[in-house]
Structures are given as C-alpha cells and as structure tokens.
Amino acid sequence: SAVISQKPSRDICQRGTSLTIQCQVDSQVTMMFWYRQQPGQSLTLIATANQGSEATYESGFVIDKFPISRPNLTFSTLTVSNMSPEDSSIYLCSVATGEETQYFGPGTRLLVL
Amino acid sequence: GENVEQHPSTLSVQEGDSAVIKCTYSDSASNYFPWYKQELGKRPQLIIDIRSNVGEKKDQRIAVTLNKTAKHFSLHITETQPEDSAVYFCAAHGRDSNYQLIWGAGTKLIIKP
Numbered sequence: 001s002a003v004i005s006q007k008p009s010r011d012i013c014q015r016g017t018s019l020t021i022q023c024q025v026d027s028q029v030t031m032m033f034w035y036r037q038q039p040g041q042s043l044t045l046i047a048t049a050n051q052g053s054e055a056t057y058e059s060g061f062v063i064d065k066f067p068i069s070r071p072n073l074t075f076s077t078l079t080v081s082n083m084s085p086e087d088s089s090i091y092l093c094s095v096a097t098g099e100e101t102q103y104f105g106p107g108t109r110l111l112v113l
Numbered sequence: 114g115e116n117v118e119q120h121p122s123t124l125s126v127q128e129g130d131s132a133v134i135k136c137t138y139s140d141s142a143s144n145y146f147p148w149y150k151q152e153l154g155k156r157p158q159l160i161i162d163i164r165s166n167v168g169e170k171k172d173q174r175i176a177v178t179l180n181k182t183a184k185h186f187s188l189h190i191t192e193t194q195p196e197d198s199a200v201y202f203c204a205a206h207g208r209d210s211n212y213q214l215i216w217g218a219g220t221k222l223i224i225k226p
Contacts, residue, residue: 001159031212042202043157043216092156100145100206102214104156 001103002027002095010109013083020079021108023093028073031096034066036089037107043092049076083112115140117205119217127225132193134220136203137185145206146186147214148177152199160201161188190222198224 003026013019023032032049047055047068055068070076080087088111094102116139126132138146147162163170163177163186170177176189190197200221204214 033213042218045213048211048213096212100212100214101147101159101162102212103159106156 001101002029002097004093004095004103004105006093006105006108008108009106010111012111012113015084015112017083018079018081019083019110020077021091021093023076023078023105025074025095027097029095030073030098032070032076033094033096033102034068034076034078035092035094035104037092038089046078046091049078080110083110085112088112115143115205115207115215117203117215117217119203119220121220122218123221123223125223125225126193128193128195130193132188132190132197132222134188134201134203134222135185136187136205136217137183138205138215139184140205140207140215141181141184143184143205143207143215146177146179147204147206148175148188149202149204150199151202151219157202193222193224195224195226198222 005024007022034046035043037043045058046061047057049055049068049070051070067079091108093105096102118137120135144165148160149157150160151157161175161177163179174191179186200219202219203217
C-alpha cells in the first residue's frame with residue numbers, strides 16, 4: 001500500500017481564517033479523496049480530487065468553501081476557507097491505487113475558535 | 114441514493130468470544146465491500162475486503178461473508194482480544210461510482226477482560 005502523509009497533523013485556528021491541508025503520497029495514485037470525520041461519526045466524503053481538472057464535490061460541499069488542488073498524481077491540497085467553529089473536525093485524505101481499495105492519510109485535527 | 118446500514122452501533126463482548134458486525138447495502142450493482150478498523154486517534158485501516166464473486170474470505174481470526182441475494186455482508190472476529198477494541202466501518206463500492214465508497218455508520222467494539 002502507498003505511504004501517505006498529511007500536513008499539518010493538527011492546528012488551532014481563529015474563525016474567519018483559512019487553513020490549507022497537504023496530502024503527499026510516495027507513489028503515483030489514480031484517485032485522491034478528501035473526507036471529514038466528526039468525533040464519533042462516520043466518514044463524510046467532501047470531494048474527489050481530480051488531477052488536472054476541477055475537483056468533484058459531494059452534496060453539501062462547495063468549491064468556495066473547500067477549494068482543492070491536485071497538480072500531479074502524488075499531491076493534493078484541501079483549503080478550509082473562512083472557518084467557523086462548525087468546521088472543527090478531522091480531515092482525512094485517502095488514495096486509491098488503481099483498484100477500489102482506499103488507503104488513508106493520518107488525518108489533520110482542526111479546532112476553530 | 115446508495116446507502117449502507119451497519120449494526121449494531123456498539124458491541125460489547127467478553128475477551129475470547131466472537132463478534133459479528135452486519136451491514137446491508139442498497140445498490141445491487143455494488144461489487145466490492147471493504148472493512149476498516151479505526152483505533153482511537155488513528156486513521157482507518159483496511160483489515161479485510163471481499164468482492165461480489167466470492168461468498169466468504171478469511172484472514173486468521175477475521176472473516177467476511179457476503180450474501181448478494183439479501184444484499185448484506187458481515188464481519189466475524191473470533192477469539193477476540195483487547196487489541197480488537199476499536200470502531201469498525203463497513204463500506205460498499207458501486208460499479209459506476211468512480212472508486213467512491215459508501216460508508217456505514219460504524220460499530221464500536223468493546224472487548225471486556
């Protein structure tokens with residue numbers, strides 16, 4: 001399986017500011033995804049990061065709030081914009097390497113004050 | 114839309130006993146069913162998966178069974194150990210869902226000493 005890293009691992013931010021989360025994979029992957037996980041909850045897909053084109057967002061998530069970049073097959077960023085306390089969560093990237101199996105990064109714990 | 118239901122939400126078993134977690138999916142076209150284990154503060158980790166052309170798969174103390182007719186699949190853990198305590202998520206992949214997974218709500222497994 002791929003080795004996936006995320007930066008930062010955690011952050012505390014003030015409301016109204018933005019945070020960019022990076023996801024790096026040690027090999028080229030077919031698909032990259034961004035999830036949000038509230039404490040004690042399941043995984044909610046935010047969007048699929050498409051290489052060379054705009055991300056595909058799930059219902060309830062919009063590009064203005066969660067802009068995503070994927071400049072190549074090993075790297076993606078998720079920005080949480082104009083943050084509010086409701087954005088406090090764990091943000092996870094995952095990758096699929098050509099089959100359906102997804103592997104997850106370690107996550108970014110975000111607290112918005 | 115496609116849906117995955119997971120039961121129970123919490124399962125408490127005596128160490129050494131077996132644990133069974135069940136999931137039901139709605140899309141008959143789903144063809145891939147992974148199970149993930151998430152320990153507290155950690156990322157979800159794939160523990161076993163099964164494809165629709167197989168009825169059962171086993172890996173040491175863990176097994177997964179699939180009933181395509183009834184559209185449900187189950188995770189079986191035998192001889193449970195304290196390190197099995199975690200949250201377990203099932204998921205289903207649809208044939209045309211572009212590698213996306215539909216997630217169950219999760220089961221918190223507690224192993225009592």
